[in-house]
Every structure is written in C-alpha cells, then in structure tokens.
Amino acid sequence: MQYQNDLLQSSVPPEQKKNNYVNHLIIGLVCAILATASYAFFSAKPTPSTPTEIALTIPDITTNIEQPIKLPDSTNTTFEASSLPLETSSTPSMQSLSTIWQEHKIKPGESLSVIFSKNKLSKSDLHKIVHANDISPQFAAIRAGKSLMIGLNITGELSHLTYKKSPYEELKATRLEDGNFSVELSLKEIERRINSASAVIHSSLFVDGIDAGLSNQTIMQLADIFAWDIDFALDIRENDQFSVLYESLYINGKSIGTGNILAAEFINQGRSTKAIRYKDPTGKVSYYTPKGNSMRKAFIRTPIPFARVSSRFNLKRKHPVLNRIRAHKGVDYAARTGTPIKATGDGKIVFRGKQRGYGNVVIIQHGQRYSTLYAHMSKFRKGQRTSTHVKQGNVIGYVGQTGLASGPHLHYEFRINGRHRNPLTVSLPNSNPIQKKYKTAFLKEAKPLLSQLESLNKTQLVQKSQ
Numbered sequence: 001m002q003y004q005n006d007l008l009q010s011s012v013p014p015e016q017k018k019n020n021y022v023n024h025l026i027i028g029l030v031c032a033i034l035a036t037a038s039y040a041f042f043s044a045k046p047t048p049s050t051p052t053e054i055a056l057t058i059p060d061i062t063t064n065i066e067q068p069i070k071l072p073d074s075t076n077t078t079f080e081a082s083s084l085p086l087e088t089s090s091t092p093s094m095q096s097l098s099t100i101w102q103e104h105k106i107k108p109g110e111s112l113s114v115i116f117s118k119n120k121l122s123k124s125d126l127h128k129i130v131h132a133n134d135i136s137p138q139f140a141a142i143r144a145g146k147s148l149m150i151g152l153n154i155t156g157e158l159s160h161l162t163y164k165k166s167p168y169e170e171l172k173a174t175r176l177e178d179g180n181f182s183v184e185l186s187l188k189e190i191e192r193r194i195n196s197a198s199a200v201i202h203s204s205l206f207v208d209g210i211d212a213g214l215s216n217q218t219i220m221q222l223a224d225i226f227a228w229d230i231d232f233a234l235d236i237r238e239n240d241q242f243s244v245l246y247e248s249l250y251i252n253g254k255s256i257g258t259g260n261i262l263a264a265e266f267i268n269q270g271r272s273t274k275a276i277r278y279k280d281p282t283g284k285v286s287y288y289t290p291k292g293n294s295m296r297k298a299f300i301r302t303p304i305p306f307a308r309v310s311s312r313f314n315l316k317r318k319h320p321v322l323n324r325i326r327a328h329k330g331v332d333y334a335a336r337t338g339t340p341i342k343a344t345g346d347g348k349i350v351f352r353g354k355q356r357g358y359g360n361v362v363i364i365q366h367g368q369r370y371s372t373l374y375a376h377m378s379k380f381r382k383g384q385r386t387s388t389h390v391k392q393g394n395v396i397g398y399v400g401q402t403g404l405a406s407g408p409h410l411h412y413e414f415r416i417n418g419r420h421r422n423p424l425t426v427s428l429p430n431s432n433p434i435q436k437k438y439k440t441a442f443l444k445e446a447k448p449l450l451s452q453l454e455s456l457n458k459t460q461l462v463q464k465s466q
C-alpha cells in the first residue's frame with residue numbers, strides 16, 4: 001500500500017488546499033471526480049526522506065513495461081473516491097452526474113452472470129455487454145479479489161460497468177441511447193520520474209537501503225544487478241556505499257510504485273562497480289558496465305546466496321573428519337539441510353550420483369573449460385539427470401551431509417581445465433558484451449546517467465566527512 005502512505009504523508013501548503021476548496025465549489029456536484037483529481041494533485045510528492053527527484057520525466061505507455069512491477073492493489077481497500085472509474089473529462093456529461101455507483105467485490109468462483117443476478121441486473125444487458133465487440137469478452141475474465149464498479153441511472157437501469165484490470169488498464173461498458181453498450185479498454189499513461197538515492201552502509205544493504213527511501217523491490221533489483229560482482233552476505237563492509245537512479249511510476253500524479261533501476265554504483269571495500277541499464281532497439285534489456293561489458297557473468301559467485309562460508313579454499317587444511325592434512329579444494333557453505341543449491345552457470349550435468357566422501361554429488365560442465373561440483377547433497381532436484389542442461393540459477397539439489405561431513409553444508413568446487421581454483425577469488429568470465437552496432441548509442445545514453453551517479457557520490461562523500 002505504498003501509494004496510500006504517500007497520500008497520507010504528502011503535505012499540502014494551506015494555499016493549495018484553499019485553491020482546491022475553491023475549485024470544489026466552482027465545479028460543484030461532481031465531488032467524486034474532483035476528489036480523484038485533487039488526490040492526484042496532492043500526491044505528486046515522491047517518497048519521503050533522502051530520494052531527490054530529478055526534473056526529468058519519461059512518458060511511457062504502460063504496455064512498454066518489460067518487468068513485472070509489483071503494484072499496490074487498490075481493489076481490496078474500502079470504497080473511496082480514488083477507486084472510482086477514471087473520468088478524464090473535466091466537464092462530465094449529465095449522464096455521469098446522475099449515475100449511482102456501487103462497488104461489487106468479486107468473490108472466488110463468481111462469474112459475471114452470477115454477479116449480475118446477485119445485483120438484480122438484466123440478463124439481456126449482460127448479453128449485450130459481453131457481445132458488444134472484440135474487447136468485451138474480456139469482461140468474462142474478471143478475477144476474484146478485484147472489483148466491478150456498477151453504475152445505475154436514475155431508473156435503476158445499468159448504465160456503466162467498469163472493471164480495473166490493473167492500475168493502468170480499465171475495461172468500461174457504457175449504455176448507448178439505443179440500449180446497446182459500447183465497450184472500451186482504456187490505457188492510462190504511466191509517467192516515469194527519475195529518483196535518486198545514495199547511502200553509506202552501516203548495517204546491511206537492506207536496512208540502509210530502506211533508510212535511504214528505497215523500496216524492497218528496488219533493493220532486490222540492486223542486489224540482482226551486482227550479484228555477479230558482490231556477495232552481499234560476505235563482502236559487505238561498514239562504510240561501503242551505493243548510489244542508485246531509479247524510476248518512480250505515477251498515474252495521474254499518483255504514485256503506483258517503483259520501476260526500473262537506470263544506473264547504480266556500489267563501492268565495496270573501496271572498489272567501485274557501476275551498472276547502466278540499456279534497452280537495445282530489438283527490446284533486449286540488460287545492465288552493462290560503463291564500457292559496455294555485461295554485468296551478467298558466466299558464473300554467479302555463490303551457489304547459495306547469503307550463506308555463511310564455513311571453510312575456505314585451502315591446500316593445506318586439516319580435514320575435520322579425517323583429522324589429517326588434506327587439501328580443501330573448494331569452499332564450504334554452512335546451511336540448513338534442504339536449502340536449495342543453484343547451478344552457478346549454464347551448463348550440462350555430467351555426473352549425478354554418489355562419490356565416496358562427497359556423498360551425493362552433481363558435476364556440471366560449462367562449455368569446454370569450466371566445471372563446477374556440488375557435494376554432500378541431501379537429495380537431488382527432481383526431473384533432472386545426467387546430460388540435463390541447466391541454466392544459471394536453476395536449483396540442482398539440496399544441502400545435506402551425505403558422505404564425510406561433520407554437519408549439513410555444501411562443498412563447492414570450481415575447475416578450469418580440470419584444475420581446482422578458489423571459487424571465491426577466481427576471475428570469472430564475462431558473458432556477452434553489448435553488441436558493437438549498439439555501442440555508440442549505449443555510450444551516449446550512459447553519459448548523463450554516469451554524471452548523475454558521480455554527483456550523488458560527491459554529495460555522499462561530503463556528508464560522510466561532516
């Protein structure tokens with residue numbers, strides 16, 4: 001309910017309130033519509049605290065959103081002015097003036113026909129609406145939990161029926177003079193504003209991110225973007241810092257949540273990593289370094305995100321169970337039995353079975369040179385076998401303590417041309433850089449974003465030294 005909070009928190013100067021009050025008087029009766037408009041006006045203030053808004057808006061039509069955005073669902077709130085159907089015209093017709101609206105919350109299993117009988121609406125109107133045109137059958141796909149707004153005219157006859165498919169799509173049936181219905185799907189334009197935030201880490205990315213005004217969703221995106229470079233469980237230190245430019249989405253000035261991260265910088269133990277979002281002309285979206293290399297690497301650093309390393313790569317380690325010097329050619333991650341283990345790169349399972357001290361083992365071959373090994377699993381992922389192709393991040397099995405293990409953990413090995421390398425420090429190959437033909441366009445887009453990050457960084461440094 002992020003935007004609800006925004007509504008509550010936005011402070012409005014008294015003059016503005018007064019002006020709006022006057023407006024209310026002038027326009028008079030249509031208070032529901034006005035309320036929608038004035039809410040929109042008041043709520044233009046972005047999220048509180050640190051994020052500062054940059055005067056740049058990118059109008060975009062909703063259908064261009066590539067990522068599913070977690071949007072606040074307004075349909076489960078009680079009936080309020082802002083959930084009334086959109087009314088774009090400021091001079092409403094007599095018809096909508098005399099419309100009596102009622103909300104019907106759709107319950108599981110309720111069809112449109114059931115809803116019509118429950119509300120004592122005419123079956124013939126239902127038939128007319130559903131068969132009005134190509135769009136109208138969408139009324140049959142209403143979902144439980146959402147609401148239908150039913151508009152009746154003075155005689156109690158159905159005059160409007162609207163269904164908010166999403167915060168930016170509304171299906172609307174309107175009775176015509178001949179008694180038939182017109183049905184249209186209206187798309188609202190999403191306004192994208194660019195916000196920025198930066199912070200110094202004192203406890204964790206999550207806590208300091210929230211303090212800097214970021215949403216959970218933006219923090220998760222940030223962690224995903226840097227997942228190939230930073231292990232957020234192991235590598236984070238006090239005084240690390242980050243800066244991020246991200247989109248805030250608005251409809252009619254009302255916040256509906258956050259969109260994409262456009263650029264970000266993370267300074268981890270003095271080492272800066274920058275990422276810039278770029279959408280190429282074919283629509284492919286990815287994050288790149290300022291030079292146009294992919295942020296995405298052929299391998300993620302760790303098969304169990306956020307797990308604690310219990311034993312490092314060490315060629316002279318004393319084995320905890322055998323109690324004699326035996327090289328530890330991998331990294332151990334302590335985790336509860338049953339914790340999912342992810343393939344660190346795309347590849348093919350070349351071994352899946354028992355291996356003496358390793359217990360249940362999966363070995364994945366990644367191209368010609370690389371292979372990874374995962375040991376002591378309690379069980380394997382169902383539906384996979386030797387020769388199954390897996391993608392980076394696919395679960396391949398679960399933590400256990402089969403074989404020689406003093407407690408539940410994952411033993412993970414990384415090999416290049418058959419040689420064991422330290423998974424925590426080995427330099428990982430990049431995956432695809434930006435295509436040559438798009439590089440110039442990318443650099444041009446990246447430039448202003450990078451200078452924004454630069455100035456955020458400076459501000460942060462000044463704050464730090466104070």
Ligand SMILES: [Zn+2]
Binds near residue numbers: 311330331410411412
């Ligand atoms: Zn081990």
